[in-house]
Amino acid sequence: LGEAKNLPSYPGPNKMRDCYCTVNLDQEEVFRTKIVEKSLCPFYGEDFYCEIPRSFRHLSFYIFDRDVFRRDSIIGKVAIRKDDLQKYHNRDTWFPLQHVDADSEVQGKVHLELRLSEVITDSGVVCHKLAARIVECQGLPIVNGQCDPYAIVTLAGPFRQKAFKTKVKKKTNNPQFDEVFYFEVTRPCSYSKKSHFDFEEEDVDKLEIRFDLWNASNLKFGDEFLGELRIPLRVLRQSSCYKAWYFLQPRDSSSKSPKPDDLGSLRLNVVYTEDHVFSSNYYSPLRELLLKSADVEPVSASAAHILGEVCREKQEAAVPLVRLLLHAGRVVPFICAIASAEVQRTQDPNTIFRGNSLTSKCIDETMKLAGMHYLHVTLKPAIEEICQSHKSCEIDPVKLKDGENLENNMENLRQYVDRIFHAITTSGVSCPTVMCDIFFSLREAAAKRFQDDVDVRFTAVSSFIFLRFFAPAILSPNLFQLTPHHTDPQTSRTLTLISKTIQTLGSLSKSKSASFKESYMATFYEFFNEQKYADAVKNFLDLISSSGRRDPKSIEQPILLKEGFMIKRAQGRKRFGMKNFKKRWFRLTNHEFTYQKSKGDQPLCSIPIENILAVEKLEEQSFRMKNMFQVVQPERTLYIQASNCVEAKDWVDVLSKVSHCNRQRLTVYHPSAYLNGHWLCCRASSDMAVGCSPCTGDLPADIHLDIDGDREMERVYSLFHSYMGKLEKMQEACGSRSVYDGPEQEEYSAFLIDDPQETYKTLKHLIAVVVALEREHAQYKRDKFQKTRYGSQEHPIGDKSFQSCIRQPSEASTHSI
Secondary structure, three states: OOOOEOOOOOOOOOOOOOOOEEEEEEEEEEEEEEOOOOOOOEEOOOOOOOOOOOOOOOOEEEEEEOOOOOEEEEEEHHHHHHHOOHHHHOOOEEEEEEEOHHHHHHEEEEEEEEEEEEEEEOOOOOEEEEEEEEEEEEOOOOOEEEEEEEEEEEEOOOOOOOEEEEEEEEEEEOOOEEEEEEEEEOOOOOOOHHHHHHHHHOOOHOOOEEEEEEEOOOOOOOEEEEEEEEEHHHHHHHOEEEEEEEOOOOOOOOOOOHHHHHOOOEEEEEEEOOOOOHHHHHHHHHHHHHHHHHHHHHHHHHHHHHHHOOOHHHHHHHHHHHHHHHHHHHHHHHHHHHHHHHHHHHOOOOHHHOOHHHHHHHHHHHHHOOOOOHHHHHHHHHHHHHHHHHHOOOOHHHHHHOOOOOOHHHHHHHHHHHHHHHHHHHHHHHHHHHHHHHHHHHHHHHHOOOOOOOOHHHHHHHHHHHHHHHHHHHHHHHOOOOOOOOOOHHHHHHHHHHHHHHHHHHHHOOOHHHHHHHHHHHHHHHHHOOHHHHHHHHHHHHOOOOOOOOOOOOOOOOOOEEEEEEEEEOOOOOOOOOOOOOEEEEEEEEEEEEEEEEOOOOEEEEEEEOOOOEEOOOOOOHHOOEEEEEEEEOOOOOOOOOOOHHHHHHHHHHHHHHHOOOOOOOOOOOOOOOOEEEEEOOOOOOOOOOEEEEEOOOOOOOOOOOOOHHHHHHHHHHHHHHHHHHHHHHHHHHHHHOOOOOOOHHHHOOOOOHHHHHHHHHHHHHHHHHHHHHHHHHHHHHHHHHOOOOOOOOOOOOOOOHHHHHHOOOOOOOOOO
């Protein structure tokens, strides 16, 4: 949604309007922009993406003028027929706004049955009667929040008109009428000149049956028109019975409509795609090529990487690829492979992962899918408080309003930044596992490539988690479902300032003040120049990128994750020692879990992270003590009591998170303790007995994605098919590089080809698979349109998309092997 221009001025002294735009499937609103105040040329600049869950006829955009005291008024609309969406695919287009009235809002379909029969009168004369049955309607528009439809059925001719009315169906836009009305089509033929003249004029071909749908309204303005249908009786020539579905149509209005440019215009860029999905077995060859991409050497010769090379935008390839690989559990190996290859090509550590590469787009998409719940848990409470409290946080002296105090505003903003910063840096245990594994691979690859740069292991991760995840969500919370509606201008400005500060805090750049173009931001940032902020960021980044580590001591010193006093029960390490409870100082790093008498003392016991088999709550009945949990080790179990339930949960979460990759993690455990020679939960006598309850395992950060793998395969196929020309060009480039060892042609330079021979093999296989799928699609289309009846419920009469498909000849593939 770009912008509107030349909207009609408000009929008052101010003349300006407060406008917003909605996106509608037919008349159902699915998205709303922010309100642009006091403008006749509002700029929106908002992106909206959705999967369309139902059939529709028009994609509509309404411009509304906000009214504080009355219902918002519609200025005009743009309605694009579904069949025309491809005409405007992915290009900026100015559309004139149209007037909105009852005829422009027609939608829905109606099921009719007509039957023409001969009737012999008592005198033996033959006449024709028409039975018109209106069965049902579907998808009628809802007018002013309600729909009470009824129909008027009329037989009209040059010299007569007769009408009947159905019953009103209350509170439904899918009414079941099932009413039949009878009309006399031809009168009995007599020998008088007058009646003979009437019969000649009343020819069946000159009659039509009309169905008008109305909404029974209680308003003083009368009933609202919903749509009409006109059917000439000549449709009964070939058969006396006619039954079909029709799309409702607007009235044929003879009144002059206003000029389309009277209402202004709207600039839009629409990208619309349809997926026609086969069953799984059709996609098996292409799926196998894609899923083994992570194992191909080099990864640039893999099918998934080739898709990123031929697509015009990397985002096009990343969306279906990530969803498919997540569905198959292969996203982490693939991203690790392409990230490692990109790091090797990077010369400057300051530019690592800064471009719009396939790696960055795939990680972005993974974070959107896997991290949405994590994002909500972390940011939503703080964002809601900012939106509700509505405190002024403007720190630009030029933009200060009368009566505002700069120091107070700075303090308000500092408190907000502190709140969100604390929420982010203490959320590491909630970070989804798949994200942690990816971040682990990023930091490992970066640290190995740039061994002289001690901070590269932090910046490699922060460029994603802060710059591409948290900062955009703070800036535009509505796009991440953190707020139901767009924030008002003042709140939006506050969130912008917070986002800038959080982004700079997370970047760990050495010259913080220089990273701001605005002097007032550099002044405000002085509040955050303390070392504790940098330490908090580093600890957070270490936690979210350490869970995937198989050899955690390979690169850096232990990172402290949590520490504090708790009470522990003796583990029984001494044969005759008493198993009593003692207060100890516990300390957890990404290497080990230790406890000592006091902070700073030598550890009394150290448990390596790889020896933690399970971390679970302990039932209160075991020791009649609350807030207890257990750390299960190979030979014994450590029972610990935290100071409160929040602390207990925090410790369980962080211990579970840091040990979740251990290969010997248990699947079952004992929820109660082993006392007096048996387990209290299952009464088993052996202290080494297998657990009796399944481990919880599912951390709050775990993700559960409902992804249709076949649909993602179809989207990948569609991309390959649409870029077939580039695939063939890339194949030529591979051949050219294999044969000629000189400078490459300019047209081939756009492709990243590390191994021409391996890439050529993959391309050859890929093109063959895509062409085979293309043939299947063409055959399916031919079969479908041979079997489908025009006028059925799926394709009502008036479905121009169906008509155009029938008219299009089945074309053979233009790409051959």
